[in-house]
Amino acid sequence: MTNITPKYFDHPDYCIRFLEWQAIKAVVFKGKHKEHYDYFDAYSQKWGYWHDHYTDNKKQCHEQILKLVSDGTYQSMDNFYEAINKLLKTRKLGKALRDAKNRTSQAAHQLEQLGEDFIDNADLFKEARQVAKYIADRGKSDEIFLDQLTQLVFRHNADKFTDGQIKTIWKFLDRQVEKHLKLDRVEAAILDDDDKNLYFMWGKIKREYPKGDTFTWPTAKAAKTCHCSKQDVKPIMKRLEKLGAIKLLQTGKRGAHSSRAALYLREA
Numbered sequence: 001m002t003n004i005t006p007k008y009f010d011h012p013d014y015c016i017r018f019l020e021w022q023a024i025k026a027v028v029f030k031g032k033h034k035e036h037y038d039y040f041d042a043y044s045q046k047w048g049y050w051h052d053h054y055t056d057n058k059k060q061c062h063e064q065i066l067k068l069v070s071d072g073t074y075q076s077m078d079n080f081y082e083a084i085n086k087l088l089k090t091r092k093l094g095k096a097l098r099d100a101k102n103r104t105s106q107a108a109h110q111l112e113q114l115g116e117d118f119i120d121n122a123d124l125f126k127e128a129r130q131v132a133k134y135i136a137d138r139g140k141s142d143e144i145f146l147d148q149l150t151q152l153v154f155r156h157n158a159d160k161f162t163d164g165q166i167k168t169i170w171k172f173l174d175r176q177v178e179k180h181l182k183l184d185r186v187e188a189a190i191l192d193d194d195d196k197n198l199y200f201m202w203g204k205i206k207r208e209y210p211k212g213d214t215f216t217w218p219t220a221k222a223a224k225t226c227h228c229s230k231q232d233v234k235p236i237m238k239r240l241e242k243l244g245a246i247k248l249l250q251t252g253k254r255g256a257h258s259s260r261a262a263l264y265l266r267e268a
Contacts, residue, residue: 016088021050022066023077026069026074068083116162127156128172131148132173134148136177136181137188186268187202197228200226201222202240205240205246211267213265213266215266245266246266246267247265
């Protein structure tokens with residue numbers, strides 16, 4: 001009994017602190033108050049406050065755990081901590097809860113629809129979503145798709161899947177790739193750049209000029225339209241060009257007496 005390390009004496013919920021205090025006293029010190037208080041002398045002025053907080057704020061789940069502490073149900077602190085961990089597990093609320101319920105309903109529907117071809121493997125589908133993005137970023141060629149599908153299946157023990165289940169994975173992966181492709185690869189690359197000026201500039205160009213059109217984009221106009229400095233325009237346009245969003249057809253000519261603006265082609 002020389003090395004007892006509490007886990008929750010600093011927890012923000014004083015009800016949890018009090019429950020652990022009581023559990024240690026019951027399980028470790030077998031109800032011996034003096035030994036318990038002497039061991040945790042540093043907390044001798046605190047536990048009373050935890051008790052008062054518990055009395056005023058306890059919930060049914062807290063009362064149930066304290067009951068099991070008091071009647072000797074928990075034979076070890078591991079038993080107690082297991083109960084506390086379940087209590088502290090993050091619960092879904094609001095929109096997150098509705099989303100979880102929808103996903104559960106969808107899974108039940110898929111089970112009913114797919115029968116033996118249904119796959120209950122969250123890790124596989126989580127990875128499939130990542131693989132789908134990889135495929136979409138490379139244009140979804142049949143070769144890349146088949147290669148990535150094969151690797152995915154083998155990473156999750158191909159020998160345990162039926163032909164029907166492999167078809168299920170194939171369809172899921174294909175749908176996910178299509179979802180990514182709805183967000184154009186060029187636009188995805190612009191978003192991944194994490195530059196709001198870059199994305200705003202691209203949005204303004206898209207808004208004004210359809211794909212395949214040529215357009216002039218003077219520095220002064222670009223800076224005013226996108227609320228950035230004139231010095232920022234050239235690097236932004238070069239970046240858009242590098243990402244394949246636009247193509248510079250003709251460079252502009254500076255000067256008060258020149259009316260030649262840069263000419264671009266919107267490629268994406």
